Amino acid sequence: MSVTAPQGFAAAGVAAGLKSTGKPDVAVVVNRGPLKAGAAVFTSNRAKANPILWSEVAVRDGVVEAVVLNSGGANCFTGSFGFQTTHQTAERAAELLGVSAGDVLVCSTGLIGTGDEVFRAKVLEGTTRAIAGLTPDGGEAASLAIMTTDSRPKRTVVHGDGWSIGGMAKGAGMLAPGLATMLVVLTTDAVLTAEEADAHLRAATRVSFDRLDSDGCMSTNDQVTLMVSGASGVTPDPVEFAAALREACTSLATQLQGDAEGASHDITIEVTGAASEEDAVDVGRSVARNNLFKAAVFGNDPNWGRVLAAIGTTHAAFDPYDVDVSMNGVRVCTKGGPDRPREEVDLTPRATHVGIDLKAGDACATIWTNDLTHDYVHENSAYSS
Amino acid sequence: MSVTAPQGFAAAGVAAGLKSTGKPDVAVVVNRGPLKAGAAVFTSNRAKANPILWSEVAVRDGVVEAVVLNSGGANCFTGSFGFQTTHQTAERAAELLGVSAGDVLVCSTGLIGTGDEVFRAKVLEGTTRAIAGLTPDGGEAASLAIMTTDSRPKRTVVHGDGWSIGGMAKGAGMLAPGLATMLVVLTTDAVLTAEEADAHLRAATRVSFDRLDSDGCMSTNDQVTLMVSGASGVTPDPVEFAAALREACTSLATQLQGDAEGASHDITIEVTGAASEEDAVDVGRSVARNNLFKAAVFGNDPNWGRVLAAIGTTHAAFDPYDVDVSMNGVRVCTKGGPDRPREEVDLTPRATHVGIDLKAGDACATIWTNDLTHDYVHENSAYSS
Incomplete structure (x- = not known):
């Protein structure tokens, strides 16, 4: 209706x-x-x-x-x-x-x-x-x-x-x-x-x-x-x-x-521990717009280095060497270093969760994005829209 | 040497x-x-x-x-x-x-x-x-x-x-x-x-x-x-x-x-008529980072609408209805409307030129970028780097 x-x-x-x-x-x-x-x-x-x-x-x-x-x-x-x-x-x-x-x-x-x-x-x-x-x-x-x-x-x-x-x-x-x-x-x-x-x-x-x-x-x-x-x-x-x-x-x-064009993963980026909601949104959006990260998710690769590289381009309050990153519940990075082995992360489900704890405050925000796929490139190169 | x-x-x-x-x-x-x-x-x-x-x-x-x-x-x-x-x-x-x-x-x-x-x-x-x-x-x-x-x-x-x-x-x-x-x-x-x-x-x-x-x-x-x-x-x-x-x-x-990963076009974005060099760089960079535009170039599609949509997200001085856009020498958009038919544009060569005249001043800048291709997605999803 x-x-x-x-x-x-x-x-x-x-x-x-x-x-x-x-x-x-x-x-x-x-x-x-x-x-x-x-x-x-x-x-x-x-x-x-x-x-x-x-x-x-x-x-x-x-x-x-x-x-x-x-x-x-x-x-x-x-x-x-x-x-x-x-x-x-x-x-x-x-x-x-x-x-x-x-x-x-x-x-x-x-x-x-x-x-x-x-x-x-x-x-x-x-x-x-x-x-x-x-x-x-x-x-x-x-x-x-x-x-x-x-x-x-x-x-x-x-x-x-x-x-x-x-x-x-x-x-x-x-x-x-x-x-x-x-x-x-x-x-x-x-x-x-x-x-x-x-x-x-x-x-x-x-x-x-x-x-x-x-x-x-x-x-x-x-x-x-x-x-x-x-x-x-x-x-x-x-x-x-x-x-x-x-x-x-x-x-x-x-x-x-x-239903986003060509996507194979729906990625929920949950940023916590931010100094402000604005910081949390900035960090989430920066990761959501990072083509290397998005292509890695398409390839089921829990490439947390690309997450940190994306966070590093923002002006949000955080210490790059005191950030935790989890993927689908597995903490792959803590305090600027590797934590659990990346092999423990299963990125095959369409629903993907990325958790980022900035450890700089109590604010949080969630950004929704998709992965970067062959079908995205195909749909947006083969047809004018 | x-x-x-x-x-x-x-x-x-x-x-x-x-x-x-x-x-x-x-x-x-x-x-x-x-x-x-x-x-x-x-x-x-x-x-x-x-x-x-x-x-x-x-x-x-x-x-x-x-x-x-x-x-x-x-x-x-x-x-x-x-x-x-x-x-x-x-x-x-x-x-x-x-x-x-x-x-x-x-x-x-x-x-x-x-x-x-x-x-x-x-x-x-x-x-x-x-x-x-x-x-x-x-x-x-x-x-x-x-x-x-x-x-x-x-x-x-x-x-x-x-x-x-x-x-x-x-x-x-x-x-x-x-x-x-x-x-x-x-x-x-x-x-x-x-x-x-x-x-x-x-x-x-x-x-x-x-x-x-x-x-x-x-x-x-x-x-x-x-x-x-x-x-x-x-x-x-x-x-x-x-x-x-x-x-x-x-x-x-x-x-x-x-030699950029997977690229099939080397795109030179030349911004002229900007109120400042900073504006020209902002506009060029915004277009260079627009995945829809980059995918269109991969598909040899002179989609100037995506160029204008990317320019519109900047804070540069310009009137959206008084911007000219050319692709490989063909002015496809003038004063916020279609100009030459898009069929006249040949985007098959690897070297691609996009000209943007903001008509807001005398400053200019050139940004170099690449298209968004299947090979880019493949290289960045299949291998950790």
Whole structure:
């Protein structure tokens, strides 16, 4: 059910011919209310796609009536023509829904530089048909229509005390957000103001999508939107809602990790003993972006030297000769020297855990990444995306 | 001839059994004087190998009598035992050469965490034999003994007006220096003080080894040493010497690039129109570290969108909608939109040029990198290094 699991939402997904495969490529998610609150976080890449430039402004008043999403073209670096395409998409949806275009967000994903006349015509026609086909159980169809190189849709539902949260996501490459990652739509029928929705969304994405760093490449089109219908009539306990939204975001983030392009390992890097959470994130991210480490994991090689070499490039507080590193539970390095024999480490399971104890404080953070594989190179060299 | 091309140097390379292949793995380069000036730059990785910890102190007085180098083991994260091994290596060389141990630099390369009793015994024995075999034409043998995954030795000779510069280098992976890269020894018979040597070395490495970023991974063992014998008796013109040293360093740096692990393209990223040289370097480095861009080049795909997405993650001054990008001479992107058709770009040659005009000033910089290939993944997953 994904985004239509909570009350007060309708969705649809249609094939508009943007994908050469003929698969669904335009999705619409509509908030039926009674509340129309919304919030969104965006890529921090300074090269922003046209839908990002549009949506950043549209979300400012805290009112979100609908989100129109397309795969099959990023509409990024397509000039003023591309921006007009996004604008016209919002206007088309607004007209058909009887709302203001300024309350319709737009998301696009696909090849950068794609967004010509043909693209525009197909997106507009797809938007029209998707809105005509809106249903209260259209969440699954919508989640299929936003897929690009994803091998499977990503959906989540979390139930609270009288309210629920639904969500869908797409993303298989360029998974390194500044704020958010790839295209994500979250919905809830809990009663929240736009300000509350914004605060909850930022808190949840900060420790979920923002901790996912599959390949170190930040997208131009990332957007995570939360829409609030309030249709349950229930005002949630703030702590419970925060935990539920974090759970929904973490579920989607790890689904993205599990389907990352070409990956054969899902690597959880848990940094403990840091002087600050920022230090822990820096260290985790540095290891997550180290190609030599990532290739070693692909080869089932517990090469802790590459972990320490990656940590050494950060400005985090630590003594290089008092760091412990474990892999899948085996402490292979302690105090700047070898500990247990590397032969004891079994890296054959897809789920891989790397523990790093900086021994510099009490802060911690977890970063999720993937290994560097032949399939990653193949997928990103053989196909434009 | 490499390091023994200038007058006043002797070198040797021997097989000490550190490499399982039985190939040469210990090299010594000795300065016969009359001057014994020297300077060195080191990795800025905070995780420093024992030879770096030793050599950083040893070079401080500006006197360098000899450099002992080994492949087959990095002697990094090998604890105090490993540091003692480095210390004993310098002492062994000093005793045999009749000089002070504090004037002998040590360099090691190979697997991090390698440096046990067997390693120590072999390094010491190899040092003894190399010094016994020192000859004025031993530069080639020395350059062979420092190779690890290099497929060929890297050597250079630059002639000045009555003086010359020789050099050798090794390095095929982890090519992303903070200051220097991998193991490099440069020699000259020009007359220079240690202070002059240091200034020249820093100026030359800043625009050569420090602009080489093959895989974004910074080594724990990088060291570039310049030894000055003064044997020519000629005091060089400072501008001429600076240019010659830059030429020698650039020659070795591009030889390292051309032999980078698994690479199929040597990519020159030329950033122009930057507000500052720092901005130009930041932008070039960001593109050089973008796996999606690197994989696209491997696939001969002129994917300029990935170049812009990488630029967008920097803090450099530029307008994302007023940047030009060319590939192998074809301007594929101008002012944030497509320009010439990507079909016009031929990326099949190994030498690849990416031009980025930020239109924000007059500064420029060139970064050298490689593509991301199946062979890179294979070499770094199948073998520990």
